Amino acid sequence: MRAPGVVGVFGFLDDAVAALAELKRRGYTQLTVYSPVPRHELDAVLAKKESPVRLFTLIGGLTGVSFGFFYAIATSLDWPLIVGGKPIVSIPPFIVIGFETTILIGALVTVAGMLLNARLPRLGRAPGYDPRFSNDKIGIVAFGGPAQLDAAREVMRTAGAEEVRDV
Amino acid sequence: MATLAAPVTDLPEPTYAEVNRDIVATLMPPSRKWLLGMGLVVLGVAFGGFCWAYQLKDGLGITGYTPPIFWGSYITTFVFWVGIAHSGTLISAILLLFRSAWRTAVYRAAEAMTVFAVMTAGLFPILHLGRAWFFYWVVPYPNFRGVWSNFRSPLVWDVFAISTYFTVSATFLFMGLIPDVAAVRDAARGWRRKVYGLVSLGWKNSDREWQHFSRMYLYLAALATPLVLSVHSVVSWDFAMSIVPGWHATIFAPYFVAGAIYSGCGMVITILVPLRKWLKLERYIQPKHFDSLAKLCLLTGSIVGYSYAVEFFIAWSGGNPYESAHFYNRVFGPYWWATAIMLTCNGLLPQVLWFKKVRGSLTTLWVVSLFVNLGMWFERFVIIVTGLSHEYEPWQWAYYVPRWPELGIVLGSFCWFAMWFLLFIRFFPVVAIAEVKEALPPPMRGGRR
Numbered sequence: 001m002r003a004p005g006v007v008g009v010f011g012f013l014d015d016a017v018a019a020l021a022e023l024k025r026r027g028y029t030q031l032t033v034y035s036p037v038p039r040h041e042l043d044a045v046l047a048k049k050e051s052p053v054r055l056f057t058l059i060g061g062l063t064g065v066s067f068g069f070f071y072a073i074a075t076s077l078d079w080p081l082i083v084g085g086k087p088i089v090s091i092p093p094f095i096v097i098g099f100e101t102t103i104l105i106g107a108l109v110t111v112a113g114m115l116l117n118a119r120l121p122r123l124g125r126a127p128g129y130d131p132r133f134s135n136d137k138i139g140i141v142a143f144g145g146p147a148q149l150d151a152a153r154e155v156m157r158t159a160g161a162e163e164v165r166d167v
Numbered sequence: 168m169a170t171l172a173a174p175v176t177d178l179p180e181p182t183y184a185e186v187n188r189d190i191v192a193t194l195m196p197p198s199r200k201w202l203l204g205m206g207l208v209v210l211g212v213a214f215g216g217f218c219w220a221y222q223l224k225d226g227l228g229i230t231g232y233t234p235p236i237f238w239g240s241y242i243t244t245f246v247f248w249v250g251i252a253h254s255g256t257l258i259s260a261i262l263l264l265f266r267s268a269w270r271t272a273v274y275r276a277a278e279a280m281t282v283f284a285v286m287t288a289g290l291f292p293i294l295h296l297g298r299a300w301f302f303y304w305v306v307p308y309p310n311f312r313g314v315w316s317n318f319r320s321p322l323v324w325d326v327f328a329i330s331t332y333f334t335v336s337a338t339f340l341f342m343g344l345i346p347d348v349a350a351v352r353d354a355a356r357g358w359r360r361k362v363y364g365l366v367s368l369g370w371k372n373s374d375r376e377w378q379h380f381s382r383m384y385l386y387l388a389a390l391a392t393p394l395v396l397s398v399h400s401v402v403s404w405d406f407a408m409s410i411v412p413g414w415h416a417t418i419f420a421p422y423f424v425a426g427a428i429y430s431g432c433g434m435v436i437t438i439l440v441p442l443r444k445w446l447k448l449e450r451y452i453q454p455k456h457f458d459s460l461a462k463l464c465l466l467t468g469s470i471v472g473y474s475y476a477v478e479f480f481i482a483w484s485g486g487n488p489y490e491s492a493h494f495y496n497r498v499f500g501p502y503w504w505a506t507a508i509m510l511t512c513n514g515l516l517p518q519v520l521w522f523k524k525v526r527g528s529l530t531t532l533w534v535v536s537l538f539v540n541l542g543m544w545f546e547r548f549v550i551i552v553t554g555l556s557h558e559y560e561p562w563q564w565a566y567y568v569p570r571w572p573e574l575g576i577v578l579g580s581f582c583w584f585a586m587w588f589l590l591f592i593r594f595f596p597v598v599a600i601a602e603v604k605e606a607l608p609p610p611m612r613g614g615r616r
Contacts, residue, residue, distance in 0.1 A: 011610060012610050012611055012612040013609040013610060013611055014611050014612050015612055032373055032374065032375070033373065033374040034371060034372045034373055034374075035372055035374070035377070036183055036350075036372060036601065036604055037183075037601050037602075037604045037605040037609075038377035038378075038380075038381050038605070039609060041609075042374065043374075043378070046374055048374075048378055051378050051379045051381075051382040053379050053382040053383050053386065054382060054386060057386040057390070061390075071307070072318040075307055075315035075316070075318070076315070076318060078313075078315060079313065079314055079315045081317075083317055083319055083320075084319070086319060090318075090319055093318060093319040093324070094318055096324040096327070096328070096397075096401060097318055097323075097324065097327055099393075099397060100324075100327040100328055100331045100394075100397070101327070101331075103331055103335060103390050103391075103393070103394045103397075104330075104331040104334060104335065106386075106390050107334070107335045107338055107339075107387055107390045107391070108334070108338070110383050110386045110387055110390070111338055111342060111383060111387070113379075113383065114342075114379045114380060114382070114383035115368075117375075117379040118375055118376045118378075118379040118380060119375070120368045120369060120370065120376070121368035121369050122368065122369030122370075122371065123369055124369075126369075126371040126373065129371045129372075129373075131353035131354070132353075133371070133372050134187070134346070134349050134350040134352075134353045134372050135183065135184055135187045135350065135353065135354075136182065136183035136184040136187070136610065160612060
């Protein structure tokens with residue numbers, strides 16, 4: 001059975017960027033790049049949409065601030081004890097509670113947003129992943145039909161891939 | 168330590184593969200030194216536990232508490248550890264937002280220190296309670312008594328601030344560890360590979376993962392930045408919101424935050440100087456990093472010294488006889504010795520860091536950092552104990568010194584902190600593999616590598 005993709009292993013960033021740019025130019029859309037560190041050069045070629053994680057942060061923060069104020073106000077009204085002659089609903093001290101819950105829920109929802117979007121935790125294998133990609137090599141995996149894969153192999157070899165194999 | 172005195176220079180930059188090799192090598196099977204260190208700190212924790220058991224059995228009467236002084240060494244140590252926690256978040260979050268490249272080598276150790284320091288600090292309000300087993304009463308939850316917490320109390324703010332700080336800093340530490348744990352997984356074999364694989368959540372360094380991870384990390388840093396400033400402000404309001412002379416001051420929040428970062432940087436230096444030698448990390452944690460840490464110490468130490476001067480000046484010029492009496496008592500009263508330690512270690516000592524020679528000698532810097540830690544513990548002691556010992560009516564005035572079970576618990580807390588840190592360096596990369604590599608020039612054909 002024919003493998004659904006090919007992986008190219010690159011030792012140099014500029015080679016990987018050249019291969020990726022060429023693959024993009026030829027219309028490959030199903031590409032995965034593995035790199036030991038995030039690099040803007042690769043991001044620029046991939047030209048992805050802005051990560052939606054920031055929306056999660058915003059929603060988490062807004063939920064947090066609403067929850068913090070609601071919690072403090074509702075429980076104070078539930079047990080209406082006047083302390084130090086202050087109003088039952090004293091907004092200035094409740095700002096501290098609202099602030100802390102903004103940060104807490106904002107941070108936790110941000111993490112949830114990252115996990116959801118990055119599809120983590122991942123229990124299965126990632127196609128084409130090689131332990132060297134967390135060390136010093138960059139990997140590009142291209143998926144497609146047999147003709148596309150042949151062309152992709154050629155592009156990767158020409159760009160300077162140290163190794164090209166089927167996945 | 169003698170070898171540390173030798174002049175040290177910055178070493179050549181490592182390659183990506185060398186970063187992985189060197190940092191994964193720190194996780195090799197435990198050495199004799201590690202086992203000995205672990206044995207000692209576990210003994211210390213056991214002694215602290217014994218002292219606490221004694222206190223639980225006989226009550227708080229075994230401490231040196233004397234009316235009206237009911238906040239003593241426990242609350243002092245609580246504030247000390249919360250303060251220690253601060254530089255970790257400063258280095259990991261605030262310096263990330265400022266794009267300070269030097270933070271990459273030291274931030275993981277500082278961040279781990281933050282989490283363990285908050286874990287240590289969190290014990291003290293509980294240790295300080297007469298009926299420690301009811302500590303959860305301070306948490307607002309529906310209960311059969313129908314009572315809720317008093318949200319106007321700074322002590323309840325503290326519960327929210329400290330628990331949020333712990334949760335967020337632990338999350339930040341764990342999330343930052345994911346790509347590095349994946350690197351350790353890829354270098355490991357057998358069951359270790361499986362365990363590290365689970366801890367890394369199956370991270371594979373893909374473009375999708377990096378895209379969302381980088382954003383998350385940035386927003387977590389953005390959320391942690393105001394948090395770090397707020398936490399010690401809230402801790403300072405435990406004091407400033409009361410009317411005790413010497414506590415009731417608006418300067419407390421910025422003064423505490425500066426002191427916290429000063430003491431935290433001191434603790435980072437205290438830990439990193441021996442650690443880099445022990446784990447052979449000289450190539451990563453370099454003299455330039457210590458130089459930057461020392462400059463942060465100098466800046467924040469100078470703010471602390473300036474705050475002392477402002478406090479004394481306002482007490483003298485403010486025309487409030489009770490406040491001036493308090494500050495006179497602080498310097499010339501029965502606790503003159505504690506104030507002298509505080510002023511020397513926090514007011515004068517950081518000024519030696521103006522000299523490049525001092526910042527460049529790791530031995531000297533290490534010794535200075537020990538005095539920074541000592542001075543900051545005493546600062547909290549002076550604020551808490553001199554305030555209470557000399558409050559309101561003269562017939563109330565008293566003298567407090569901690570008794571041995573208290574000191575045993577304080578010693579146990581240092582061992583508890585060290586125990587977690589030793590466990591951390593044994594199982595996790597203490598230098599951030601991915602971020603160190605990110606700060607290096609990438610391998611380019613025809614380039615530097």
